[in-house]
Amino acid sequence: MSKHTKRNSHLLQEPEKPKNIFVTIRRLIGYLEKYRWKLILAIILLIISTCITVVATRMIGVCIDKYIVTRDWAGLKSAGLQLILLYVAASFLSWMQEYLMIQTAQNTAQKIRDDLFGKMQMLPLRYFDTRPHGETMSRMTNDVDTIATMLNTNLSQVLQSVLTMVTTFAMMLYLSPILTLCVLGTIPILLWTTKKNTKMVRKFFAQRQEHLGKLNGFIEESISGQKAVKVFAKEEEQMV
Structure with missing residues (x-):
């Protein structure tokens, strides 16, 4: 084995896993408890913006079938203005939701870092002798940043995807149950x-x-x- 392989063999070790993932999730929820009203408001805004987007998508089909095919330009102009208003409203609500989620995520990350730093002050000297300093720093920076990214981006994307799927499925059932079954x-x-x-x-x-x-x-x-x-x-x- 070469010197380079020996030196970096520790990079190939199996990564650590949480002893109990449900306990970990419960602790994370505990950090979010302080910002529960912001989270609730963000979820409400997300639901409204998603519903508006689905309705606007349906209106595009109506515009094609009812106004463009029949060359009803006056009706198309009115429907186009309504579409613009719907998309502007959806964009504004989405921006507000993202702002609340980012604020919550950053505040939560700050609290986690503060607790980590306090925990470090109570650790025995043996802990620092047996672990590289950079690994400890990585846990306080990269790992916490990953949690913040999950809260302000991934969580919103998951919720939005679920809501979009549910509302789209309801719209598909309303338009054509047979085609909906084929898609399922x-x-x-x-x-x-x-x-x-x-x-x-x-x-x-x-x-x-x-x-x-x-x-x-x-x-x-x-x-x-x-x-x-x-x-x-x-x-x-x-x-x-």
């Missing part, structure tokens, strides 16, 4: 594909976070120990 036949394939991809992505994402922490630790130790490297002329070994 493809759902098992989509669910199976999504499940397979989710397992693969989750595995690689966990490895990415783990390797990022190890890499930050290696970089931090290399830079902080650069004087010692220079004194003992070990530059070539550092580059291997």
Whole structure:
């Protein structure tokens, strides 16, 4: 095994997993409890904006069938103005929802970092002797940033996707139950594909976070120990 492989063999270790994911989720919900009214308002705004978007999409079909085909330009002008108002309202509500989610996510991330820093003050010296400093820093920066991204982006996208799917499904049933049943036949394939991809992505994402922490630790130790490297002329070994 080469020096480079030995040095970086710790990057190939199996990433750590939470002992109880439900306890972890419950603790995260505890951090969000302080901002529950903002979350509720953000969800309400998301529901309204999604419904407006679905209604506007339906209106486009009405405009084509009722006004463009019949060349009713006056009716098309009126419907076009209504569409513009609907999309402007949906965009404004979506912006408000994103603002509330980002504010909640950043405040939650700040609280988690404060608690992490307080926890670090209570840890024994052995903890810092057995772990790279960069890995500890990565947990307080990259990992917490990942949680913030999940709250202000991924959570909103999941909720919006679910709401869009439900409202679109209701609209499809209203327009054509037979075509809706035909579309439902493809759902098992989509669910199976999504499940397979989710397992693969989750595995690689966990490895990415783990390797990022190890890499930050290696970089931090290399830079902080650069004087010692220079004194003992070990530059070539550092580059291997």
